Amino acid sequence: MDLTIDRLGVTLAGRAVLHDITATFRPGRVTAILGPNGAGKSTLVKAMAALVAIQSGAIRLGERDVAALDPRDRARRIGYLPQDAAIHWNVPARDVIALGRAQHHAPFAGLSEGDHAAIADAVAATATADLLNRPVNELSGGERARVLLARVLAGAPQWLLADEPLASLDPAHQIDILDRLRARAAAGAGVAIVLHDLVQAGRAADDVLLLKAGRVAAFGPAAQVLTPANLRAVFAIDVSVTADSAGRPLCIPIGRATG
């Protein structure tokens, strides 16, 4: 089902943060949300997960208003991985990952075979098997980030919204995680990820939403959006854009825009 943002406006603490955002994200594709610090990327994904109140417009999953969905039903449909997620209990990583199945079974019910299978898939996708018995607060930042990603993957949501999922990962794990997210999309899920790295965005994204100061600067297929002119207009940098060996845009930042 499409995830549609329709003339969305969000105001936080009296400040208009998002203005008249319209875009339709499609399942089966990876959509990257890019923009400078403070552009409104996190606020947008929170609004898509119904975690912030919206002042105007709507977010719809298919025909249904996301904010009006029953919360458990919404959690089964939309998985959200926050930026800098904290874990307040020093429990083994396996318990954190298992929490990703909570919306699939009755409260206090044990894990079903289906739950175990989904957890095993998520553990394989994030290479967290060796971490399962470790207390989460003793993991490195990147290890913890992979455990948290495993938790949201374990829920097998129709839509996966991830806010900077690569931020603390080493290059090998960045590549692995992007490949897994692409595999989820290829299997029919919707995937929307906030990214800062233009190289990774070009590599992973089918579609790109460029945000600037809370407004849509460009939205569409990655090759049409990731152009030197758009990137200059949004980030005020010069970027070399060529095609990589798979024909995807390869964006190399050169420096601050001149002239």
Ligand SMILES: Nc1ncnc2c1ncn2[C@@H]1O[C@H](COP(=O)(O)OP(=O)(O)OP(=O)(O)O)[C@@H](O)[C@H]1O
């Ligand atoms: N709870 C809040 N109350 C008031 N203003 C907020 C709140 N949360 C975010 N903002 C403001 O909204 C704007 C957008 O913030 P947001 O976190 O969505 O940006 P972002 O594009 O994700 O930034 P970054 O790349 O730095 O993570 C910023 O100016 C921020 O200061």
